[in-house]
Amino acid sequence: GQNIDQPTEMTATEGAIVQINCTYQTSGFNGLFWYQQHAGEAPTFLSYNVLDGLEEKGRFSSFLSRSKGYSYLLLKELQMKDSASYLCAVSLSRGNTPLVFGKGTRLSVIA
Amino acid sequence: DTEVTQTPKHLVMGMTNKKSLKCEQHMGHRAMYWYKQKAKKPPELMFVYSYEKLSINESVPSRFSPECPNSSLLNLHLHALQPEDSALYLCASSQETGFYGYTFGSGTRLTVV
Numbered sequence: 001g002q003n004i005d006q007p008t009e010m011t012a013t014e015g016a017i018v019q020i021n022c023t024y025q026t027s028g029f030n031g032l033f034w035y036q037q038h039a040g041e042a043p044t045f046l047s048y049n050v051l052d053g054l055e056e057k058g059r060f061s062s063f064l065s066r067s068k069g070y071s072y073l074l075l076k077e078l079q080m081k082d083s084a085s086y087l088c089a090v091s092l093s094r095g096n097t098p099l100v101f102g103k104g105t106r107l108s109v110i111a
Numbered sequence: 112d113t114e115v116t117q118t119p120k121h122l123v124m125g126m127t128n129k130k131s132l133k134c135e136q137h138m139g140h141r142a143m144y145w146y147k148q149k150a151k152k153p154p155e156l157m158f159v160y161s162y163e164k165l166s167i168n169e170s171v172p173s174r175f176s177p178e179c180p181n182s183s184l185l186n187l188h189l190h191a192l193q194p195e196d197s198a199l200y201l202c203a204s205s206q207e208t209g210f211y212g213y214t215f216g217s218g219t220r221l222t223v224v
Contacts, residue, residue, distance in 0.1 A: 033212050042201055042215040043154070087153055091212075098144060098167065099213060101153040 002026045004102035006088050011108045012078055020073045020105045022088035030094055034062050034073045035087040037104070043087055047073065075107075083109045113138060117202050117216035125224055126192060132219045134185040134202030143185040144213070145177060146201040154201055160185060192223045 012018040031050040035043035049064035061074040089099040146154035159167035160179040176188040203213035
């Protein structure tokens, strides 16, 4: 089976930096995605890693180590609006195979 | 057009009703997906259509019936649902080559009474 693990909940302070980890053990790997989802809304795409290393996009960065089956999402200069669930998802192969989602990490940003 | 459009946004239906959820995209994506999401849970895959053919059915009860009339449209027909089917229903699409990430629709919040 496919296994994607993330912490269930995290709390961080406004203005701080938070790192959300994701480990995966899957039958295949063709990329790792991070999505943000506010309560009651659809997930929105944040980042995509297919090669090892760091991808930076403004306040958000994502890192991948394929040999370790590990990724993290780094959020800098946290804002209250960053309170949301963050979903780690793995693409198992090329083509139209469904993404496999982790259970998501609920991040609460406090003042 | 870089969007996936879902209608309606909210739906309340009785257990004897028949209703349909609609999903539309004009990005030329050839894969479309239905997901069900309960509160505080990740999306659960229901169906996958690839080139207008059903390629994956994740053992979904027959009271949910998907349909893909053409490459841009995806429907989910609902009949005799149960209150536990109340959830957010998400449609997504993706392309076959290059970037495989999903584009999600805004979802339909379904309540079965």
